[in-house]
Amino acid sequence: MARRILPPTRWLTALRRVLLGLIVVPVGTALGLTLVDSYRRRGKKPGRFPTTPPATVQIGDNAVTTYTFGQDLYDDMLAAIESAERQIMLETYIWKGDEVGEQFKDALIRAARRGVEVYVIYDNFANLVVAPSFKRFPASLHVLRYPVWSAGLRFWDLSRYGRDHRKILVVDDRIGFVGGYNIGTAYATEWRDTHVGITGPDVWDLRRAFADFWNLHRRRRIGQSHPPLVLEAASQWEPRVRFHRNVPRLWMFPIRAMYLEAINRAAHHIWLTQAYFLPDQDFVDALKQAAERGVDVRLLIPLKSNHIVADWISRGYFSQLLASGVRILRFKEAMVHAKTATIDGTWTTVGTANIDRLSLTGNYEINVEIIDPEMAEAMEEIFAVDESGSLELTRDEWEARDLHRKFTEGILQPLRPLL
Structure with missing residues (x-):
């Protein structure tokens, strides 16, 4: 008995149904869950949760401090910015235009006014909901807004689609911070996260991480150029502390x-x-x-x-x-x-x-x-x-x-x- 062969139109119909099941249904379910969850969360505040105070460990010539409560971290980060004498490098994924966000912005502007070189990187996609007025900075700050569409005309190049999800602050080769905390009021008291602050020679590796990203993505067009970052300091090897960086490009x-x-x-x-x-x-x-x-x-x-x-x-x-x-x-x-x-x-x-x-x-x-x-x-x-x-x-x-x-x-x- 001859096997029946479906006509091309039937194959296309079957293919569409498979794609519907694999793509449309899961995406629709995800959107529905998100909307319901957003409605349920309205007006709700998180409860109190256990935290630990900042604690410092000495590792060779480096002092490493752990932070598990946002306000503790922000207090030390802002103090470091206020004491900066030569250079500040700040990189963040989310930077809310709220009270805490304004504190950081004002501290950076004050530092630039007293002659400190201030470099800032933030991910524009992650901050689409932030008011445009907050994202306007004086010319005294060097600001790199990692673009929403980072591939440009090279839409086929998958290496250009990664977001900048890093959170780094480096002040004067003296102190550096890295970890999970973004910048915003809710993160100060309502989220449980972990960051570390480092003083000592390994701060240089954080500076290098910032500078490498800046130099890789800085604009070179007329009127929109960002100055290159050149590191004069030499790295001092500490085998017990290493920084690992994902670089999609x-x-x-x-x-x-x-x-x-x-x-x-x-x-x-x-x-x-x-x-x-x-x-x-x-x-x-x-x-x-x-x-x-x-x-x-x-x-x-x-x-x-x-x-x-x-x-x-x-x-x-x-x-x-x-x-x-x-x-x-x-x-x-x-x-x-x-x-x-x-x-x-x-x-x-x-x-x-x-x-x-x-x-x-x-x-x-x-x-x-x-x-x-x-x-x-x-x-x-x-x-x-x-x-x-x-x-x-x-x-x-x-x-x-x-x-x-x-x-x-x-x-x-x-x-x-x-x-």
Whole structure:
């Protein structure tokens, strides 16, 4: 009996239906979830959450201070800006035009007036909702607005699509700050994040990170040129403190490799704190294999983040993680935005990169890697405090979830590669 062959029009109809299922339905579901979540959040304020005071660890000639409460961090950052004598470099992803945002802007303008060279970078896409008036700066400041459309006419060049997700402040070769905090009033008291401040020779590496980005993206057109940044200082090598930078334009993505190498070497414990956990399968497998060989693997994430779609997609990994023995802790009272990890009482990282595709293989990011027992102990204390404000998700609880939740997770699964 001859096999029936569908005419071309029927094939096209079938193809359209498949594309509808793979693209339109997941995107529509994501938009619906976002709208409902935005409505539910109106007027709601986060509760109080546990934090730790700033603590400083000496690593060679460097002093590293950890910050887990935004106001503590902002106070020290603004004090550093006010004391600047020669140069300030500020780079941020989000810069709100609110009270805290104005404090930073005014401090930078005052510094420029007293003769300090002030360089500023911010991501224009991340600040589309910020009033244009706030984003106007006097000519005394050198400001690089990383463009909304960064590919220009080279729309086929995927290396030009990354956002600038970094958060850096460097003042006078003297002190540098890096971590998860953006600039805004809500972040000062309502979000739980982690930043580090560094004084000592390794500040030079933060300066270099800023200068390399500035020189790679500065405009050279007439009337719109940005002066190049030339670094006179020489780097002093400190093997226990290293900065890893993702640079999409150069196809450099070392942060993912840094994580995987440390996870694969773990022998006792891996404690991760992540705002958005949407890893690739290799990353999931590394955590599973660590747990299966007896490593205490704990993943601390928000109970409810500010991106509900990311939450739903992240849940798609829970079954295999829990089955392997990974413990999942959900921070209750606030949005935890930290991107940190500590392993085996020796290894630590703090930075801007989330464990998701956008951060690990897409955006400009920077993480500091520190191999030092005292720093690891400080980060373990922070993790313990965060854990005290968290709910643990058990395997039985997860497997007993409602059918509609499983259905929604399945619908959103095609969006994983996009986030």
